[in-house]
Amino acid sequence: MFSWYYIEGILIQSCYTLLIVLGLSILTGYTGMFSFGHAGFVCIGAYVSVICTMSFGLPYVCSLLIAGLVSMLLGAALGKITLNLKGDYFCIATLGVGEAIRLIFNNLQLSWTVRGKTFLLDGAKGIASIPLYTTFRKSLVIVVIFLTATALLMNSKHGRNMLAVREDELAAQMSGINTFRSKMLAMCMSALYAGIAGGMLAHYFGYLQPKMFLMTKSTEYTIMVIFGGMGSITGSVLGTVLLCALPELLRAVGDWRLVFYGLAVIVIMIVRPKGLMGGKELPVGKLFRALGRLLSGKKNGSPPDGGAAPGEEAQA
Amino acid sequence: MNLQYFLQQLVNGICLGGMYALMSVGYSLVYSIMNFSNFAHGGVIMVGAYVGYFALTALHVPFLPAFLLCGLGSGLLAILIERLVYSPLRKRHAPSLYFIISAMGASIFLENFVIATIDGTPRNYPTLFANSISLGGLSLGVDSVLMIIVSAISLLVLMFIIQKTKIGLAIRACSYNEKAGTLMGINSSLVIFVVFLMGGILAGFAGMLYGMRFIVKPTIGQVTNKSFVAAVFGGLGSLPGAIVGSLLLGVMEIFVASFNSNLRDLFVYALLILVLVIKPSGLMGKVVEDKA
Numbered sequence: 001m002f003s004w005y006y007i008e009g010i011l012i013q014s015c016y017t018l019l020i021v022l023g024l025s026i027l028t029g030y031t032g033m034f035s036f037g038h039a040g041f042v043c044i045g046a047y048v049s050v051i052c053t054m055s056f057g058l059p060y061v062c063s064l065l066i067a068g069l070v071s072m073l074l075g076a077a078l079g080k081i082t083l084n085l086k087g088d089y090f091c092i093a094t095l096g097v098g099e100a101i102r103l104i105f106n107n108l109q110l111s112w113t114v115r116g117k118t119f120l121l122d123g124a125k126g127i128a129s130i131p132l133y134t135t136f137r138k139s140l141v142i143v144v145i146f147l148t149a150t151a152l153l154m155n156s157k158h159g160r161n162m163l164a165v166r167e168d169e170l171a172a173q174m175s176g177i178n179t180f181r182s183k184m185l186a187m188c189m190s191a192l193y194a195g196i197a198g199g200m201l202a203h204y205f206g207y208l209q210p211k212m213f214l215m216t217k218s219t220e221y222t223i224m225v226i227f228g229g230m231g232s233i234t235g236s237v238l239g240t241v242l243l244c245a246l247p248e249l250l251r252a253v254g255d256w257r258l259v260f261y262g263l264a265v266i267v268i269m270i271v272r273p274k275g276l277m278g279g280k281e282l283p284v285g286k287l288f289r290a291l292g293r294l295l296s297g298k299k300n301g302s303p304p305d306g307g308a309a310p311g312e313e314a315q316a
Numbered sequence: 317m318n319l320q321y322f323l324q325q326l327v328n329g330i331c332l333g334g335m336y337a338l339m340s341v342g343y344s345l346v347y348s349i350m351n352f353s354n355f356a357h358g359g360v361i362m363v364g365a366y367v368g369y370f371a372l373t374a375l376h377v378p379f380l381p382a383f384l385l386c387g388l389g390s391g392l393l394a395i396l397i398e399r400l401v402y403s404p405l406r407k408r409h410a411p412s413l414y415f416i417i418s419a420m421g422a423s424i425f426l427e428n429f430v431i432a433t434i435d436g437t438p439r440n441y442p443t444l445f446a447n448s449i450s451l452g453g454l455s456l457g458v459d460s461v462l463m464i465i466v467s468a469i470s471l472l473v474l475m476f477i478i479q480k481t482k483i484g485l486a487i488r489a490c491s492y493n494e495k496a497g498t499l500m501g502i503n504s505s506l507v508i509f510v511v512f513l514m515g516g517i518l519a520g521f522a523g524m525l526y527g528m529r530f531i532v533k534p535t536i537g538q539v540t541n542k543s544f545v546a547a548v549f550g551g552l553g554s555l556p557g558a559i560v561g562s563l564l565l566g567v568m569e570i571f572v573a574s575f576n577s578n579l580r581d582l583f584v585y586a587l588l589i590l591v592l593v594i595k596p597s598g599l600m601g602k603v604v605e606d607k608a
Contacts, residue, residue, distance in 0.1 A: 034413060036420070081593050088353050088416065089596045092548060096588035099541070103582040215537070219420050226417060255432040262425025269418040270404045 008136045010245050015139035016200040018240045021224045022150050022233070023193025028222060029230035030154060031186040032166030034091040036218050037098020041191045043213035044101060045071045045198025047121075050130050050208055055112070055119035060133040064142075064199040071195025072188050079187035083180060098218055106210040126209030134204040142200065146193060150233055153189070162186055163231065216258075223265050229275030234282040239275070324454055325570050331460045333566025334467030335529070337559045338522035339543035340550070341474060342394075342515030344558040348491035349511050350406075352415035353552070356397050358540030359426030360516055364390035364523025365532045366430065372442055379444055383466075386520035394516025397422055398508060406508075423537070430534040438533040463525050470521055471559055474514060478555060483510055491553065538581070542569075545588045551601020561599055 020042060027033050045067040052063035082093040110121040121127070153159050161182040164172035173179050202208050220243075228239020243261070268275060339361055346354040367389035371382035401418050445458035478484040483506075489497040490507045498504045526532075526539065543562065550561020565584065573580040591598060 032413070034416065085592060085596055088347075088351075088412065088552070089592055091416065092353065093589060093592045095541070096545070096585045096592070100582060100585040100589065103585065107578045107582065215541070216424070219424060222417070223421070223424075255428065255436075258424055258428035259432050262421045262423070262428060265421025266401050266418055266425065269410075269414050269421065270401075273410065273414055 011136050012134055012139050012200075012204050014241055014244045015136070015143045016134075016197040016204065017221070017224070017244050018143055018237060019146055019197035019200070020194050020221050021228075021236050021240045022146060023190035023197070024221050025225050025228075025230075025233065025236040026150065026153070026162070026193075027186045027190040028225050029232065029236065030159065030166060031162040031183055032230075033183065033186070034222065035094040035098075035190070036091050036215060036222065037094035037096070037101075038190070038194050038221050039213040039215065039217035040094075040098035040101035041071045041075060041194035042198035042201065042217070043105060043210065044074055045195030046202035046208055046213075047105060047127075047198075048195070049199030050127055050202045051119065051121075053131060053133070053203070054127070055114050055117065057115070060138070060203065064196050067199040068192045068196040071198070072192040075187050075191025076184065078191075079184045083183045083187065095215065095218075098213075099215060102210050102213050124210060126207060128207045130202055130206050130208060132203060132206050134200045139200055139204075142196070146196075147233065147237070154233065158182065158185055166231070220258075220261065223261055226268060226275055227264060229280070232275070232281055234284060235276055235280075238282075320454065325574050326567060327454065327456060327460065327464075329567030329570035330563060331463050331529075331566070332570060333546075333563035334464050334471075335522055335525050336543040336546045336562035336566050337471060338467050338518045338525070339540060340547035340558040340562045341471070341555055342519050343544050343547040344550070344553055344555055345487075345511045345515045347547070348553040348555075349487065349494065349508060350402070350412075350415065351553075352412040353419065353544065354515075355416065355419040355544075356401070356422035356426065357394075357419075357515065357519060358537050358544075359423045360390050360394050360397070361519040361523045361526070361540050362430065362532075362534060362536040363393050363426060364520030365527040365536065366434065366523075367520065368524035368527050369439055369441060369532050372444075383521065383524050386524040387517040388520070390520030390523060391513050391516035394512045394519065395509065398512040427534050427537065434534075436534055438531040440531055441527045444528060459528055463529065466521065466525065470518055474518065475555070477514070483507070487511060542581075542584050545584050548588060549591050549598055551598030554598070554600040557598055557600030 020038065024035065024038055027035055048070045049063040049067035052058040052066050053060060058066070078093070078097055082090055082097075085093060105121075106124050108121050109123050112119055154162075161172070161177045161179075162185070164175070164177055165179050165182050169179055172182075205212075224239045224243050225236060226239075227243055228237070229235030339357070342357045342360070343354060346352070346357070364386045368382050368386040371377050371385045372379075375382075377385070401422050402415060405414055405418060445462065448455050448457045449461060450456075476484075478487060486497065486502045486507050487510065489500065489502055490504055494504055497507075522543075523536075526536070530539075542565070546562040546565040547558045548561075549565055550557030550559070565587070568587075569580050569584060572583040
């Protein structure tokens with residue numbers, strides 16, 4: 001019924017969306033700051049990585065890293081000027097920045113020549129025939145690396161500082177936490193993730209247009225974080241996989257997908273504001289150990305096959 | 317740029333600014349009482365525009381009844397959103413970020429509900445006023461004159477209600493301090509009801525004016541977001557600020573557009589970032605303090 005090509009597409013999309021959502025989870029779920037402009041960071045990452053591979057002939061991984069770094073620098077600059085804003089004003093600022101980035105790329109007309117190859121940035125028309133470097137295996141490796149990194153970060157001192165900032169910024173400050181630094185770290189990390197995911201997105205679709213990064217995209221990412229549960233990594237994974245793959249499989253839903261999104265957000269905010277996981281983590285470690293015991297008991301100590309795949313099943 | 321061209325653009329700017337003002341007072345009213353940005357307002361404006369479209373094309377009513385129907389439809393919708401979406405949060409004393417998320421959810425819901433039930437194609441209003449007035453060398457379309465007059469009257473009525481009536485006094489009291497207002501015997505639920513009703517009615521009017529001038533489509537958010545920028549520019553929570561900010565933004569946007577029409581949206585968002593960096597409380601807004 002479904003060809004592998006089709007399923008692979010969904011899986012790749014889930015992977016890079018998961019990367020964005022993970023980054024946003026650090027900012028929103030753990031530090032309590034809402035961004036309505038994350039699509040802007042994804043946009044920057046996508047464009048930078050495409051310029052790297054198509055114009056300068058850099059390898060894929062290298063272009064992703066540069067994309068992430070550029071996006072992170074932008075995040076740092078934005079953080080520098082907006083992180084001290086109170087209340088709604090931070091998310092209004094991210095809204096403005098996200099839209100501004102998209103509009104800049106919408107109007108940018110540039111062309112330059114490197115080693116005899118001319119590269120053209122043509123505003124709203126975008127870029128076509130981007131090499132399709134993003135495969136499922138590569139994206140899975142990247143996502144697993146960043147999942148681990150996020151888990152390590154959140155269990156470190158910095159992660160706990162972020163949680164303290166989310167719960168009560170004033171109290172956190174009183175207990176000697178440099179709240180600005182914590183917020184800045186969260187901002188930079190989430191911009192880095194979004195930039196790298198942007199590069200993956202561009203090299204998966206094969207074309208790039210500024211209108212792929214509308215504000216609705218940013219809100220969709222935020223919704224995934226909220227849906228999965230703020231302050232929970234496994235929650236983010238769950239939220240992304242559910243909201244990303246499920247509508248793809250149920251194509252008949254079509255236009256009603258986003259209606260359901262909106263409704264789900266309202267209902268979650270009323271009934272269970274902490275989301276699916278409610279700030280808790282699925283006991284992934286326990287599941288692994290249980291699985292290991294099960295397998296070793298049945299197959300007499302043969303190692304579990306394919307480290308990542310059972311993990312995915314355990315989480316989903 | 318000669319004087320006539322300048323004046324023509326100025327009138328266009330005021331016309332656009334008046335429409336923004338009708339939208340942005342809705343954002344500001346809600347912010348002044350409940351301290352959150354009601355992003356669902358954009359959806360309410362959009363539904364108003366659709367009510368006007370169907371009143372004109374399916375019911376064949378003349379301009380004025382259609383206009384009032386828009387106000388009624390949007391007002392009811394705004395109240396409905398308040399009852400179903402915000403009031404449960406309000407009872408729980410949820411932090412304002414939850415309100416913003418819910419507002420975003422409601423806005424996504426409204427936009428896509430219209431796409432799913434009607435469709436996403438842009439629609440044109442039937443031409444209502446084709447002729448134009450010639451005034452001292454300027455050629456003004458009747459619709460733009462009407463837009464300016466209608467916006468001015470609606471805003472004056474709103475200011476009258478806020479400044480001179482008893483409920484207006486209650487609204488002003490609650491915008492200073494809701495808790496103290498409630499202790500003084502103000503029914504804060506009623507105040508919130510009235511605020512959403514008034515914001516909704518003006519949103520409906522704005523939606524109809526928008527539809528007359530441009531096209532009706534579900535993804536109207538580009539415009540409503542700009543009116544939100546106008547509210548921030550004038551100072552969130554301040555009504556005169558919203559009106560002044562909208563007029564200024566409308567005029568500036570038209571002049572930027574006459575210089576290079578591709579840059580108008582970019583200019584608006586650049587202005588937003590600039591305002592937030594230099595003076596987040598805007599032209600006339602109250603200074604927000606972190607309530608611990």
